[in-house]
Amino acid sequence: MVLDDLGSSLRGTLNDLRGKSRIDEDDVGEVVKQIQRALLQADVEVGLVMELSDSIEQRALSEDPPAGTTARDHVLKIVYEELVELVGESTELPLEPQTIMLAGLQGSGKTTTAAKMAWWFSKKGLRPAVIQTDTFRPGAYDQAKQMCERAEVEFYGDPDGDDPVEIAREGMEATEDADVRIVDTAGRHALEEDLIDEIEEIEATVAPDVSLLVLDAAIGQGAKDQAREFERSVGIEGVVITKLDGTAKGGGALTAVNETDSSIAFLGTGETVKDIERFEPSGFISRLLGMGDLKQLSERVERAMQETQEEDDDWDPEDLLEGQFTLKDMQRQMEAMNRMGPLDQVMDMIPGLGGGMMDQLPDDAMDVTQDRMRRFDIAMDSMTDEELENPRTIGRSRVERISRGSGVEEETIRELLEQHKMMEQTLKQFQGMGEGDMQRMMKKFGGGGGAGGMGDLEELGGGKGPFG
Numbered sequence: 001m002v003l004d005d006l007g008s009s010l011r012g013t014l015n016d017l018r019g020k021s022r023i024d025e026d027d028v029g030e031v032v033k034q035i036q037r038a039l040l041q042a043d044v045e046v047g048l049v050m051e052l053s054d055s056i057e058q059r060a061l062s063e064d065p066p067a068g069t070t071a072r073d074h075v076l077k078i079v080y081e082e083l084v085e086l087v088g089e090s091t092e093l094p095l096e097p098q099t100i101m102l103a104g105l106q107g108s109g110k111t112t113t114a115a116k117m118a119w120w121f122s123k124k125g126l127r128p129a130v131i132q133t134d135t136f137r138p139g140a141y142d143q144a145k146q147m148c149e150r151a152e153v154e155f156y157g158d159p160d161g162d163d164p165v166e167i168a169r170e171g172m173e174a175t176e177d178a179d180v181r182i183v184d185t186a187g188r189h190a191l192e193e194d195l196i197d198e199i200e201e202i203e204a205t206v207a208p209d210v211s212l213l214v215l216d217a218a219i220g221q222g223a224k225d226q227a228r229e230f231e232r233s234v235g236i237e238g239v240v241i242t243k244l245d246g247t248a249k250g251g252g253a254l255t256a257v258n259e260t261d262s263s264i265a266f267l268g269t270g271e272t273v274k275d276i277e278r279f280e281p282s283g284f285i286s287r288l289l290g291m292g293d294l295k296q297l298s299e300r301v302e303r304a305m306q307e308t309q310e311e312d313d314d315w316d317p318e319d320l321l322e323g324q325f326t327l328k329d330m331q332r333q334m335e336a337m338n339r340m341g342p343l344d345q346v347m348d349m350i351p352g353l354g355g356g357m358m359d360q361l362p363d364d365a366m367d368v369t370q371d372r373m374r375r376f377d378i379a380m381d382s383m384t385d386e387e388l389e390n391p392r393t394i395g396r397s398r399v400e401r402i403s404r405g406s407g408v409e410e411e412t413i414r415e416l417l418e419q420h421k422m423m424e425q426t427l428k429q430f431q432g433m434g435e436g437d438m439q440r441m442m443k444k445f446g447g448g449g450g451a452g453g454m455g456d457l458e459e460l461g462g463g464k465g466p467f468g
């Protein structure tokens with residue numbers, strides 16, 4: 001994802017500063033060099049890179065670290081604050097009725113984003129609808145309809161219509177009951193005049209409260225011109241950067257945001273309707289620097305728990321803190337984990353685990369883990385209720401039988417039982433703890449991790465930290 005290299009190279013450099021109480025020009029020079037290299041590689045515009053690195057350099061050398069702060073933490077805080085400043089605020093999108101129009105070049109991800117945003121608003125308790133006005137690309141109608149079905153949100157489009165402005169007008173009438181209307185527009189491969197005319201007409205028809213420009217993270221410096229052009233014709237309140245899950249650099253999009261004084265509203269991180277994140281500058285940069293993003297993580301956990309609970313009325317996650325932890329609990333726990341999304345993305349959000357740890361894992365480590373979880377699941381499906389409730393009764397002959405029944409190797413089943421035992425023991429430690437204890441644990445967990453746990457920033461009291 002964008003600026004990934006910055007995270008890992010910077011962590012190394014900052015670690016070299018560990019233990020130093022003062023930093024000299026050479027130290028700062030090295031940090032600044034790493035930042036410049038990473039930003040330029042990520043396609044951030046040269047002028048912007050220089051501006052940022054000058055500012056970091058000047059602050060790191062002139063500001064005195066607050067008493068008790070190490071040189072490393074001081075520099076980390078400055079880098080963090082300057083990067084947050086670079087990516088800017090998040091686009092204001094209140095959770096209330098509104099019309100949002102999406103614009104952007106062909107293939108940037110508008111249609112996908114429209115459905116994702118609708119899903120996102122629906123999870124926030126609002127009633128969204130997507131209006132598809134793309135009559136230019138064959139297949140756009142079907143794609144949008146399917147995605148909206150998957151997201152379980154209202155959809156309006158006209159597969160036979162050929163006048164986008166007319167469809168937009170009808171769509172606004174047809175979706176009168178919706179709270180949030182998201183209007184998807186057609187893209188072209190370049191910014192042609194008729195595209196601009198069309199978007200201006202749609203804009204006049206739907207009178208959006210917010211217009212967002214959808215930019216592919218892979219776009220380079222061309223992003224700036226696009227952003228300016230759209231800004232001039234319909235006015236852009238914010239940007240959605242898509243495809244951040246890929247190898248895309250993202251710096252072009254960041255530059256465009258900065259140049260046009262707009263801000264980022266959402267990030268697209270995959271092809272399914274759930275792969276969307278509200279942009280949170282501080283969390284985003286924390287994650288980038290390997291400091292985790294607790295806010296995003298807790299949102300995902302909460303959603304996953306809620307969904308698991310919706311499917312299984314009897315289950316209350318709080319029960320985990322009382323009584324026995326059975327294999328059934330573990331299976332539900334795994335379902336909830338699965339719902340949180342790809343493990344590597346989740347790991348990135350955990351302070352102390354993010355970045356630093358990921359760098360040390362082989363690339364396929366996460367796939368192995370997910371595959372293992374799937375096999376555990378299959379094995380558990382072959383167990384009797386009694387075995388699931390009392391895994392300790394599973395001896396060697398039962399392991400053999402479960403293996404035969406499920407096709408999962410005995411070795412894996414033994415690992416599953418081990419894992420259960422470990423989780424059970426861990427939970428025992430939590431049992432009887434009050435909320436305050438839990439928070440202290442979390443804090444300890446965050447502060448203790450390798451290169452720059454969350455605790456670093458909290459203690460510095462930067463006020464802009466992910467908790468701030």
Ligand SMILES: Nc1nc2c(ncn2[C@@H]2O[C@H](COP(=O)(O)OP(=O)(O)OP(=O)(O)O)[C@@H](O)[C@H]2O)c(=O)[nH]1
Pocket residue numbers: 104105106107108109110111112113134137140143185186187188242243244245246267268269270271275
């Ligand atoms: N990996 C990944 N793929 C994405 C993401 N967003 C969109 N895509 C893919 O990008 C391709 C283009 O996305 P669309 O939503 O069709 O783009 P569009 O801007 O509506 O395209 P036009 O209608 O032709 O203007 C599709 O194959 C999407 O699945 C993302 O965040 N990550």
